[in-house]
Amino acid sequence: MSSQHTVEQTRPDQVRQPMVRAQNVRKSFGSVEVLKGISLEVQPSEVMCLVGPSGSGKSTFLRCINHLEAVNGGRLYVDGTLVGYEERGGRLHELHPRHAAAQRRDIGMVFQRFNLFPHMTALGNIVEAPIRVRKESKRSAVANGRELLERVGLAAHELSYPAQLSGGQQQRVAIARALAMRPKLMLFDEPTSALDPELVGEVLDVMRSLAETGMTMIVVTHEMGFAREVGDHLVFIDDGVVVEAGDPRSVLADPQHERTKSFLSKVL
Amino acid sequence: MSQGDKDVLTEPGDERISAVPLPRPGRWVAAAVILVLLALFLYGAATNSAYQWTTYWQYLFDQRIAQAALVTIELTVIAMTIALVVGVASAVMRLSDNPVLSGVAWLYIWIFRGTPVYVQLVFWGLLTSIYQEVDLGIPFMVQFTSLSTESWLTPFAAAVIGLGLNQGAYTAEIIRAGVSSVDDGQREASVALGMSWSQTTGRIVFPQAMRVIIPPFGNEFIGMLKTTSLVIAVPFTGDLYTQSQQIAAVLYRPIPLLLVASTWYLAITTVLMVGQHYLEKRFSRGVAGGAARVKDSVTPTDAPAELPLRDGR
Numbered sequence: 001m002s003s004q005h006t007v008e009q010t011r012p013d014q015v016r017q018p019m020v021r022a023q024n025v026r027k028s029f030g031s032v033e034v035l036k037g038i039s040l041e042v043q044p045s046e047v048m049c050l051v052g053p054s055g056s057g058k059s060t061f062l063r064c065i066n067h068l069e070a071v072n073g074g075r076l077y078v079d080g081t082l083v084g085y086e087e088r089g090g091r092l093h094e095l096h097p098r099h100a101a102a103q104r105r106d107i108g109m110v111f112q113r114f115n116l117f118p119h120m121t122a123l124g125n126i127v128e129a130p131i132r133v134r135k136e137s138k139r140s141a142v143a144n145g146r147e148l149l150e151r152v153g154l155a156a157h158e159l160s161y162p163a164q165l166s167g168g169q170q171q172r173v174a175i176a177r178a179l180a181m182r183p184k185l186m187l188f189d190e191p192t193s194a195l196d197p198e199l200v201g202e203v204l205d206v207m208r209s210l211a212e213t214g215m216t217m218i219v220v221t222h223e224m225g226f227a228r229e230v231g232d233h234l235v236f237i238d239d240g241v242v243v244e245a246g247d248p249r250s251v252l253a254d255p256q257h258e259r260t261k262s263f264l265s266k267v268l
Numbered sequence: 269m270s271q272g273d274k275d276v277l278t279e280p281g282d283e284r285i286s287a288v289p290l291p292r293p294g295r296w297v298a299a300a301v302i303l304v305l306l307a308l309f310l311y312g313a314a315t316n317s318a319y320q321w322t323t324y325w326q327y328l329f330d331q332r333i334a335q336a337a338l339v340t341i342e343l344t345v346i347a348m349t350i351a352l353v354v355g356v357a358s359a360v361m362r363l364s365d366n367p368v369l370s371g372v373a374w375l376y377i378w379i380f381r382g383t384p385v386y387v388q389l390v391f392w393g394l395l396t397s398i399y400q401e402v403d404l405g406i407p408f409m410v411q412f413t414s415l416s417t418e419s420w421l422t423p424f425a426a427a428v429i430g431l432g433l434n435q436g437a438y439t440a441e442i443i444r445a446g447v448s449s450v451d452d453g454q455r456e457a458s459v460a461l462g463m464s465w466s467q468t469t470g471r472i473v474f475p476q477a478m479r480v481i482i483p484p485f486g487n488e489f490i491g492m493l494k495t496t497s498l499v500i501a502v503p504f505t506g507d508l509y510t511q512s513q514q515i516a517a518v519l520y521r522p523i524p525l526l527l528v529a530s531t532w533y534l535a536i537t538t539v540l541m542v543g544q545h546y547l548e549k550r551f552s553r554g555v556a557g558g559a560a561r562v563k564d565s566v567t568p569t570d571a572p573a574e575l576p577l578r579d580g581r
Contacts (some may be wrong), residue, residue, distance in 0.1 A: 066460055097465065105462030115457035118554045119475050129461035132471065161554035174457075181461060 017080045019044045019095030019185055019216045020065060036240035037074065042233070043109045044184075045214040049227035049248060052237040053263055058220045061237070062187050065218065066107040067100050078107065079184060105133055108178030109240030112190040114170040116162040122149065122173045123158035126180045132179065140179070148176035152206050172206050179210075188219040192219055224268055225249070228252055236260045323524035327515060328531060336511035337532045343428055343496040343507060348489055350432025354440025362444055372537050373440065380437035385430070389501035392430035423504035430502065435492055442484045446477035478551040486544035490537050508532055 027035040033179050034057045042048045050058040063069045064076060067084040076083040084100060085092040095103070099133045118123050126145040130136040136144075150186040152172035154165075162170050171191055178186060188207065192200040204226050211217055211230050219229060227234050227248045234248035236259075244251060246262045252268070313319060327333060347475075361373035380388070396417045405411035450473050458468040462541035505514070509529050516525035 043411065068456060068460060101459070101462045101464055104460055107460075109457075109460040111453060111457060113453055115451075115453035117454065117457070117472055117476075119551075129463060132467050133462045133464075134431070163554055177461070 005133075011225070016044055018042060018077075019046070019079055020032045021077040022061075022065075022074065023076075024074035025061065025064060025071050025076050027057075027064060027069060028072050034240055035064070035071075037202075038237070038240070038242055039074075040235060040242060040245065042218060047211045047217045047219065047230050048233045048235060050220045050233040050235050050237060051222065051224070051227065051263075051267075052216065052243075056238045058237045058241040059189050062109075062218060062220050064138050065187060066104045066109055067095075071201075080101070085266050101133075105181055106184050108181060108183035108186040110171070110178055110188045110191045112193050114162070114167070114174045114194070116170055116174055116177070118162050120152060121159050121161055122165070123245055125162070125173060126177045126231065129177070130180050145176070148179055149173070151179075151209075152171065152176045153202070156183075158161060166199060167195045168202045171203045174212070175203075175206055184216065186215055186217045188217065188221070190220050190222070192221070192223060222267060224252060224264075236263065238263065252253050287516075316533060318523060320521055321525065322526040323519070323521050324527050327512075327525060327528050330515070332511055332515065333508070333532065334507040338534065339506040339511075340493065340508040340532075341536060342494050343424075343431065343499065344489070344493045346428045347431035347435060347496070348492055349430060351435035351439045351488075351492075352485075353442050354433060354436030356442035358436065359443035359447065362440065363447060366489060377437045377440055379432050381441075383576060385434045385495060386498050386501050388434050389427065389430040389498060392421075392426040393423065393502035395426065422574060423499075423502050424506065427496075427499040427502045427504040431492065431495060431499070435495075439485065442481055442488070443477070446479075446481035447473060447478045450476045454478060475551065479548075479555065482544065484546050486540070486547070490540055490545075492539065493536055494533060 018041040020040075022038050022040050025034065025038040027036055036057075037058075038061055040048075052058045060069060065078065065083065070084050076183065081103065083103060084095055086095055086099075087093075117128065120128060123142065123145050124149060127138070127141040130144065131138055131139040144157065146158060149158055152175055154169060154172055154176070157165060157173075160169075162173070165173065175191075191207070193204050195203065197227065200223070204223060204253075207217070207219070207226070208230050219226070219231070221268050231248040233245065234251045235245040236243045236251065236255075236257075238259050242256060244257045251260070254263065255264055314321070358373040358376055361369040362377070364370050399417050402415045402417055403411050404413050404415070454472050454476065455468055458472040463471070496507050499507050500510050507509070510527040512525040513522070516522040519525070
């Protein structure tokens with residue numbers, strides 16, 4: 001069945017292990033199966049775009065990668081480490097919350113609705129986790145935080161509270177906050193869907209320059225222009241399965257499956 | 269309104285509109301009536317000998333009254349501290365996935381919120397006769413020591429425990445409502461950054477919940493100040509109301525001493541309100557109406573150059 005679709009590896013020099021490896025990942029909420037066996041691989045420094053209709057399971061899959069949701073079936077590895085479980089004596093054991101938190105530390109996540117902490121300034125949002133979780137010194141966390149704010153073009157706003165910033169600015173702070181943990185993988189869950197159209201560009205620009213630094217990124221998005229331009233891979237998910245995957249330019253230009261065609265005809 | 273219109277409305281200048289205000293005679297009449305009634309009442313109160321104002325002034329700063337006011341403040345603060353600790357614990361238990369913990373918290377809230385505080389205070393006063401000794405040790409096996417309840421459950425202790433446990437049930441619900449009011453995305457963002465449960469709760473959820481918790485908790489604090497007047501049920505007699513009534517009983521003058529007690533309650537409440545105001549300000553950082561101005565979302569280029577902030581006339 002279609003769950004057997006995997007993303008072909010583009011690099012012949014397959015020495016490094018994939019950053020993300022999903023094998024037949026399943027997830028149900030109650031009796032509703034949202035992911036029906038997703039298999040794919042993301043190589044280091046790759047940008048993978050997940051597209052698909054709403055309710056197709058792409059956001060759920062993203063949330064499984066940093067164990068915000070526990071998978072019910074299959075295996076999910078990040079940088080060679082099993083996510084959410086530990087294999088001991090031939091059985092899977094639920095991970096202790098402390099170890100699950102340690103796994104999440106290295107995975108940055110950017111949410112559709114920003115989810116900045118409203119009671120902290122922009123800089124406060126950024127330095128919180130490095131100081132509390134990574135136990136960085138306040139001085140170095142602040143210095144790094146200022147650098148990140150500059151990188152996302154908000155150096156002048158370090159003392160602004162989220163409510164004082166526009167949606168695009170908030171999302172850029174949210175990206176800086178995720179980067180402050182020095183992640184090896186960044187997950188973007190529809191990062192521009194809650195933005196006014198004229199603010200989408202500034203966020204995509206930040207993401208594009210992040211991709212240029214070699215960050216491994218998985219992006220759930222409806223921005224096909226971004227997928228075409230920045231994506232190394234495009235995966236079309238519908239009804240909990242990978243329907244089609246490949247080079248974004250060729251998939252977008254010449255989709256092979258009916259479902260992909262009908263979806264793209266609506267969004268392009 | 270047809271021909272005149274055009275002349276008036278053509279070419280509006282830059283000056284601010286200075287329209288003739290709508291006359292509101294009803295407001296003036298209502299204010300006048302109320303002021304007259306108030307003046308009549310004050311005149312009556314000042315001249316009515318039943319109020320016995322000389323006795324009022326004589327006892328307003330009486331040392332026994334001041335002492336009792338201090339005891340009332342102690343009762344209030346200690347009872348609210350107990351309420352806060354118990355309330356946080358039961359709110360956390362109520363929100364827990366463990367059915368035993370949330371069930372026990374539900375039971376506690378059900379009983380202590382569902383029975384009158386006066387009855388509970390009587391009950392705590394009788395506790396020494398229900399349980400005469402408290403044994404410390406391993407149940408049914410070893411006994412380390414045995415304490416008589418009378419030795420530590422003084423009327424004051426019974427009063428603060430009674431008030432505190434009653435209030436704790438209400439506080440638990442206030443805290444639960446506050447924690448539930450925080451958007452799930454906040455918890456998620458915090459967890460996604462690798463923060464632990466206690467870091468998420470302490471640094472992200474609670475500071476935001478405080479904004480919702482403080483106004484009702486401040487109310488409860490002021491309510492507690494007045495509920496302490498019920499501690500005679502224990503019976504504990506050191507509080508402001510009971511002391512003022514004891515003086516009144518000796519003098520046969522209940523009215524001026526009621527006024528004395530009311531004045532003190534009102535004064536303490538006022539101080540508490542000021543404290544509440546500053547706490548609310550502290551915890552509304554980032555969301556207060558004043559601070560929530562959107563900066564820079566309007567770029568200078570698309571703002572009409574003429575519109576805002578001309579000469580400040």
